[in-house]
Amino acid sequence: MNKAFTRETEDDEDEGAEAAPSLPQGTRNYITPGGYGRIKAELDHLLRVERPHIVEVVHWAASNGDRSENGDYLYGKKRLREIDRRIRFLTKRLDLAEVVDPAARQENCDQVFFGATVTVCDESGDEQMYQIVGVDETDFxxxxxxxxxxxxxxxxxxxxxxxxxxxxxxxxxxxEVIGVEYIAIEP
Known part of the structure; x- marks a missing residue:
């Protein structure tokens, strides 16, 4: 069947959508200010720069006439769907986010909680440092x-x-936990 006679539904469009990292039920989506800023910056870039540029390209390509074999038009429409999907994903993540600043005064600075930077020593004596962050900012x-x-x-x-x-x-x-500190997490 020709694609011109098929109807795309929103469900079809979201098939390839990103799955948000799952959170334990009943918990909040904690995120550091740096992580929130990175997600917000990506969303702003998509809304203010990338999407308007692609809309302009699609408009130009559509004005060229036959759209069935117009690569700029077909690619542009596909890219617009990808951008819109990412925008919806990022918007949902920001709506669910609860910003927690690890650099803010903690009551138990010697105990590990969200936002802590923890230095540990493993069985072989190797030291490693980990920052405990939100699911949207994980970078091992x-x-x-x-x-x-x-x-x-x-x-x-x-x-x-x-x-x-x-x-x-x-x-x-x-x-073994060697050290615990609360510092601002760099972007």
Whole structure:
């Protein structure tokens, strides 16, 4: 059947939509100010720069006549759907976000909570530093782990000098908390 005679529904459009990282039921979507700023900046860029540019290209391509074999038009329409899907995703994430500033005064600065930067020592004596952040700002290569990850859940409420045991993909591991601090998380 020719595509001209099929109807795209919103459900079809959202088939390839991003799945938001799942949160435990009944919890909030905690995020640091830096993470909130990065998501907001991406949303603003899509709304103010990228989408208007693509709309202009699609308008120009549509004015050229036959749209059935017009690559600029077809690609532009596809790209617009992708941008609109991303805009909806980011808007939902920002609506659900609860910003928590780790640099703000914490009552228990010696205990690990959301936003803490934790230095740990593993069984082989290697030290690593992790920042406990929201699910939307996780970046393991930069040491940013989600507060719902097994490691972060094991670290929550621990203090300097505590031994923490957690289930990793490689099996049970034990680490020691060397330091806990609350600093602003860089973008």
């Amino acid at each position: 290569s930069r040491g940013r782990i989600s507060w719902i990850s097994p490691l972060a859940r094991a670290l929550i409420r621990s203090r300097e000098g505590d031994q923490v045991r957690f289930q990793s993909p490689a099996g049970w591991r034990e680490i």
